[in-house]
Amino acid sequence: MSTTDAVTFWNGVYADRPAAADPRPNTLLPEMVSSLSPGDALDLGCGDGGDALWLARRGWHVTAVDISAVAIERLTSLANSHGLDDRIVAERHDLHESFPQGGFDLICAHYLHTPFDLDRATVLRVGAHALRPGGRLLVVDHGSTAPWSWNQDPDLWYPTPHEVAAGIGLDRATWRVERADAPRRNATGPDGRTAEVTDHVLLIRRTA
Numbered sequence: 001m002s003t004t005d006a007v008t009f010w011n012g013v014y015a016d017r018p019a020a021a022d023p024r025p026n027t028l029l030p031e032m033v034s035s036l037s038p039g040d041a042l043d044l045g046c047g048d049g050g051d052a053l054w055l056a057r058r059g060w061h062v063t064a065v066d067i068s069a070v071a072i073e074r075l076t077s078l079a080n081s082h083g084l085d086d087r088i089v090a091e092r093h094d095l096h097e098s099f100p101q102g103g104f105d106l107i108c109a110h111y112l113h114t115p116f117d118l119d120r121a122t123v124l125r126v127g128a129h130a131l132r133p134g135g136r137l138l139v140v141d142h143g144s145t146a147p148w149s150w151n152q153d154p155d156l157w158y159p160t161p162h163e164v165a166a167g168i169g170l171d172r173a174t175w176r177v178e179r180a181d182a183p184r185r186n187a188t189g190p191d192g193r194t195a196e197v198t199d200h201v202l203l204i205r206r207t208a
């Protein structure tokens with residue numbers, strides 16, 4: 001499947017649903033980030049932009065990237081309407097091909113899952129190298145299939161956080177795993193159904 005397919009698919013996902021006036025952050029973001037001092041953040045696969053808006057409201061300068069131009073245009077418009085345009089830069093990138101410039105104190109990748117080719121390990125490795133010393137890479141992946149998930153394949157394998165970390169392959173002298181676990185939570189799907197889901201949480205700190 002080509003990049004064009006991926007762009008068409010993800011633009012369709014966002015175009016098919018109305019733009020939220022004030023999208024909410026992912027549940028784990030406040031828990032993981034509230035204690036950190038704001039700096040420069042990068043949101044990989046920002047989607048609706050709830051995480052970028054939450055970070056910007058807490059003083060972070062956010063670069064938010066997504067393959068979908070629809071998502072990027074919506075977030076740019078939201079940043080303007082919420083008076084956060086000086087804190088959010090939304091850029092379209094296919095992370096398969098390009099990565100934003102700069103150094104970051106926090107890089108978030110929430111549910112950076114796609115049915116198309118994406119070498120996530122390489123993307124996350126590039127991200128880890130773009131961290132400033134002391135900066136953190138937060139990866140939150142699905143660890144279970146919710147009833148409303150688009151992929152209901154019963155054989156779907158969710159790599160554990162330790163497997164994701166091993167795939168990134170970072171030098172332990174420079175990066176340290178601070179958290180790698182699989183918390184459960186009650187979630188509500190887009191259709192209003194609720195279910196218990198598992199997240200795979202990986203937090204890596206660049207120490208030098």
Ligand SMILES: C[S@@+](CC[C@H](N)C(=O)[O-])C[C@H]1O[C@@H](n2cnc3c(N)ncnc32)[C@H](O)[C@@H]1O
Pocket residue numbers: 006010026044045046047048065066067068071093094095096109110111112113114118
């Ligand atoms: C499952 S959604 C998660 C969105 C958002 N982080 C959230 O938690 O709601 C995956 C996101 O990754 C984006 N994405 C998929 N492939 C990508 C790629 N190659 N480069 C950049 N973004 C990509 C999609 O457009 C989509 O917004």
